Amino acid sequence: MAARTEKQKEMEALSKATHFSEEEVQRLINFFETVASNGKLDRNAFRDVLHEHFNLTEASMMDRLFRAFTNSAESTINKHDWVMGMSLLLRGTLDEQIDFVYRVYTNSAEDYATKPISRDTMFFLLKNTMVKIQNEEERDEGIKELVDLVLKKMDVDHDGKLSLQDYRESVMKDPLLLEALGDCLPNEGSVRTFMQVVMNTEPPL
Amino acid sequence: MGVRISRLNTEDDDAVEQLITDLSALVATHPIEAEMAFEKPLEWTTSITPEDLSGMTHEADEDRVLLDLTQDHIIVGSLQKLQHVLTMAGSKKVDELKALMKENEDPLANILGAAYGGGAKLSSIHASLDDSLKAQNGELVTALDKYELDGADDMSPVTSSNAQQQQQQQEDDSQEARSVKAMQRAEAEMSRLRNVAGVDDDDLLEELDWETSITFSNGLRVPPWKQADGSLGHILANPKDGDRFYVMAHVDGFWEIKGPDHATGDMNTEQVGSAYNSLMELLRAKSPIFEEGVDKASFAPKLAFLAEEDERAQSGRMGGRGQDSSRRAYRPSRIWLTEEDEDSVFDQSKETLEKAMLVPCERWSSFGLQLDTPTSPSPNKSSTLRLMRSGLINSRRMSQTSSAWLPIHSLQTPTAAEDFSESDESDEEEDIEERRMRQADLPPEYWSIQKLVRYLSGGNVTATVIALSSLRDHDLTSEIAQFAIRDVGGLELLINLLDTEEDKCKIGALQVLKDISLHPQVKKAIAEMNGMRPLVAILESPNDQLKCLAAITISHCANFPRNRRMFRYYGGITKAVELLRIGAEDPSKLEVARCGALALWSSSSSSKNKEHILKAGAVPLLAELLTKDDIELLVPVVGVLEECATSQAYRDLIRKYNLTPFLVANLSKDNKVLQAHSAMAIFKCAEDPATRRIVRECGGLEPLVRLLNPAADTLLLEGVTGAIWKTAYDADNIAEYSRLKAVEQLVALLRSSSEAVLMNVAGALGQLATNTDSCRLVRTAGGVEPLINLLTGTNAELLINVTKAVGRTAQLKDNIDAIDKLDGVRLLWSLLKHSNAEVQASAAWAICPCIKNARDAGELVRSFVGGLELVVGLLKSSNQDVLAGVCALIAQIAKDEENLAVITDHGVVTMLSKLVRTTNDTLREHLAEAIANCCTWGNNCVAFGTEGAVAPLARYLKSKSSAVRHATAHALHQLSRDPENCVTMHQAGVVRPLLDLVGATDRSVQDAAARCLGNIRRLALCNEMNRYG
Secondary structure, three states, rough: HHHHHHHHHHHHHHHHOOOOHHHHHHHHHHHHHOOEEEEEEHHHHHHHHHHHHHHOOOOHHHHHHHHHHHOOOEEEOOOHHHHHHHHHHHOOHHHHHHHHHHHHHOOHHHHHOOOEEEEHHHHHHHHOOOOOOOHHHHHHHHHHHHHHHHHHHHHHOOOOEEEEHHHHHHHHHHHHHHHHHOOOOOHHHHHHHHHHHHHHHOHHH | HHHHOOOOOOOOOOHHHHHHHHHHHHHHHOHHHHEEEEEEEEEEOOOOOOOOOOOEEEEEEEEEEEEEEEOOEEEEEEHHHHHHHHHHHHHHHHHHHHHHHHHHHHHHHHHOOOOHHOOOHHHHHHHOOOHHHHHHHHHHHHHHHHOHHHHHOOOOOOHHHHHHHHHHHHHHHHHHHHHHHHHHHHHHHHHHHHHHHHHOOOOOEEEEOOOOOOOOOOOOOOOOHHHHEEEEEEEEEEOOOOOOOOEEOOOOEEEEEEEEOOOOEEEEEEEEEEEEEEEHHHHHHOOOHHHHHHOOOOOHHHHHHHOOOOOOOOHOOOOOHHHHHHHHOOOOOOOOOHHHHHHHHHHHHHHHHHHHHHHOHHHHHOOOOOOOOOOOOOOOHHHHHHHHHHOOOHHHOOOOOOOOOOOOHHHHHOOHHHHHHOOOOOOOOOOOOOOOHHHHHOOOOHHHHHHHHHHHOOOOOOHHHHHHHOOOOOOOOOOOHHHHHHOOOHHHHHHOOOOOHHHHHHHHHHHHHHHOOOOOOHHHHHHHOOOOHHHHHHOOOHHHHHHHHHHHHHHHOOHHHHHHHHHHHHHHHHHHHHHHHHHHHHHHHHHHHHHHHHHHHHHHOHHHHHHHHOOOOHHHHHHHOOOOHHHHHHHHHHHHHHHHHOOHHHHHHHHOOOOOHHHHHOOOOOOOOHHHHHHHHHHHHHHHHHHHHHHHHHOOHHHHHOOOOOOOHHHHHHHHHHHHHHHHOHHHHHHHHHHHHHHHHHHHHHOOOOHHHHHHHHHHHHHOOOOOHHHHHHOOOOOOOHHHHHOOOOOHHHHHHHHHHHHHHOOOHHHHHHHHOOOOHHHHHHOOOOOHHHHHHHHHHHHHHHHHHOOOHHHHOOOOHHHHHHHHHHHHOOOHHHHHHHHHHHHOOOOOHHHHHHHHHHHHHHHHHHHHHOOOOHHHHHHHHHEEEEEEOHHHHHHHHHOHHHHHHHHHHHOOOOOHHHHHHHHHHHOOOOOOHHHHHHHHHHHHHHHHHHOOOOOHHHHHHHHHHOOOOOOHHHHHHOOOO
């Protein structure tokens, strides 16, 4: 009996801290338990989930998402992290998502607010965007120009780097720029489908 | 590369760089193999820092290390990681690779395992190993092997199987190289020849183009399986003097082919006729006009190259005759210059030619063709669709040739006759002219916009979003922006983006499209690219922002007629009406409704669309939206209503939903545009008598008069004056308007420069002048002079209203002088000659009161030379209204004896008699009047009888119109002075009705009827007396 109440308390707490109802939290945890081993989700399994349900295929981006979920340098995600992360990913408000995506881009943990995104990081993140240009030199040129474009658009304080404030201000002005350095959030369609799957998941036996 | 790796000379920087390039190519083309982990990782001392790797200094795949960087030692475990490291190293990469080679003796052994070491050729080793190892490393070996032959040093022992392989590959490569070269030559020739293809008189061909605009990565225009046997592409040519034919461009030359098979849609490449070395030669052989044109090649830069080109071919054929002499032979029209002059002039022409070649030919843009940019499919967008869509650009020509590349959508291209014929819509699709700036004048914005557009074709979703967002920093509504975007094929790219799954891309693309679609050329181009289809589809998106953006873009495009039709065809109207419903039901979503209304408003200028909008149930929703307070919303809603109110069905619905009070209320709102459209709507609705009353009842007349400010906007004035005019058909309104002193304001507007306004003002004055006070006011407010001035205009509608106004004004005796002083009557009289029958009629009606009330009417009429003859001549007209007016006029003229004599001479009696059998009451009334007045002269009385005019008049007495009966009484009275007529009348049975008329209220009618009866009776008495003594 006591264990149940504790679990309920946990549900309540999680539900309050996220945008999910208690029922949804329960279902999410069910889902988590079907894909995790020993109550922990490791990098590969996480990548599988991202790939299968949200069509996110970039390896480096998935790694960064993993880091953002765990919020530290740990190598697995526990169910608490999972639910919190999903809340941001699926139903985050613009404000929350700005912070979240910034964390993903800077691949950092607690100190994300102070870390600026440098040109090189941007170059790396945008590396695979010019898929159709075969010539490597042209491609690099293109990516460098793309980086310049991003800085021109988003570097409000003109210091050659993208700080959190720069980023936030620019996204507020033009919400399309939220994922300007690469897709890391699922699109509306896959969010809907995923929630359907989740809501139909029973706890594993 | 395998061999080269083992034997690499590390001092040779070029070789090292070549290796690095090959390595990246390998990784790009064989990504899976590149990720396979080495048997044993490569390690070396490095100068790479963690920053270079952006902090990713350690990566592992299960238990195999792929990358590890510590202080100055690096471990790399796969080709992909190696390539990554080298790229991130930037300028240090050559040194890194050297270090790698120095510290790893046999890299191949590391990569593939010990068995592959030793420096022998990979493939030979590989062939000799046993199967398990083969399977494991097979692909990697093939990948590495591919680059082996590029190396300068290939000193390994060549076995016979290798030799064959080598040869085969060499052949393949060189075959491809040859094809590519040949294609480049062919493309160059095509682009030059296209300069002389087109619809101008000085063009040598009607059409010349590639059959498809799809090019593959090597530049060829046929699929790879066809490239193998040397085909480069298919060309479509249409000479001025023959039918269209198709040409095969091939490594070995050009020849005609059978062309597309209409049944299957495939291209039949069977050769027809002989092969030629160049396209130009083939064209010369096929088209005499072309050949002639080329021979005549004068100095025009456009054609100079043809002569040049031809010369090259000629000199080739002639076996290298001196170049000078060949030049001279083909320039007969040129003055004989010295060799030096010729040279420099020739160079000049080449220069201008080159410059001319660099700028896309102006006519391309009006055809809506795009520059050929390689369009290889993008993984994120529906690739087949894009391939097909680029084929669609040629679809106008291809629609007759069912090429294999025809997209599904063009098969759906609407041909349904009913939906597509717009016989009631004038074709506004003339060639929209463009002004172009010379290349040198193009501002930097042009180029920066084009650079951004290139990202749309070259990048993935992220790059696209960044580019679209940056595009919006430019002023996209400017002309330069839309030129820039269109010239580089951006419009097609943007429309393709509308089909993707990514909402971000769609939103970004729509934000750009919305602004550039303000330009007419873009609207036309969008129509040609079938842009309405994706736009209409987006109207159903769950995302509100998308719906709004799509609707606004549609509203811009729908100015162009074809877009309106496509909008209807794709079911856009129902979807837009749905947007109205969303707004009507949910007050927080009014913006959605506003955008829907904008789209409907713009598309409603086509009458078929108006019908569909009605059928879709838009009016109740519009009614609901009219009640909202939001002015931005009201403008398009009223706009739709106004546009559609030309149809009776709409007006009925508007009355049914009682929308008029809202329209009236809008007149008082503080927005000029809203006021203007509301006034126009009222103008149109006031065609119906009921509405006229309603407008008064909800207090609409006063705001209308208040808005009669000459300084106001023309559209507003047009609407207001029109509304006043139509509502003034209601008698009560006229009284009200007098009270409101509308006349003075209207008179002030007679100086307006807009014909529409003038027309309405004249109409209004004409109506209001039926009220005596207002009539006087017209003169005192100085309205007579401007009105008369307008009589010299040419606009028929305007003239009708003005003449009516003048006529009404002339009802008042005091006004006649004013009119006459300004020569008004003469001007009216000359309008009797106008070509438009309505104008004639209106003038005739107007002249009547002028003469009736004139002081010396007879003299006045006589002063018009040929005027009487003109009037009688008009009795030949077939227009009933004209006839009635002329009869009324004659009735007035005939009051003067002298004039009556003149018109009798002109044969007025016969003409009038011919008309007697009419059943038109208006005509009857005035005809009877005219006859009555004409009888006073001489023999006319008798003449009417002989012409047989009397008996039909009897029927007039049965008419329902009392005016007719009264006039007939007068006529019969006059006619009865002749005994013969009495007999006829009596036989026709006039006595009974005349008896009734004796009791009429009008004194003169009583009189006339009585006297007529008296005359008949007297005759009867006489007869009796004669008979009986």
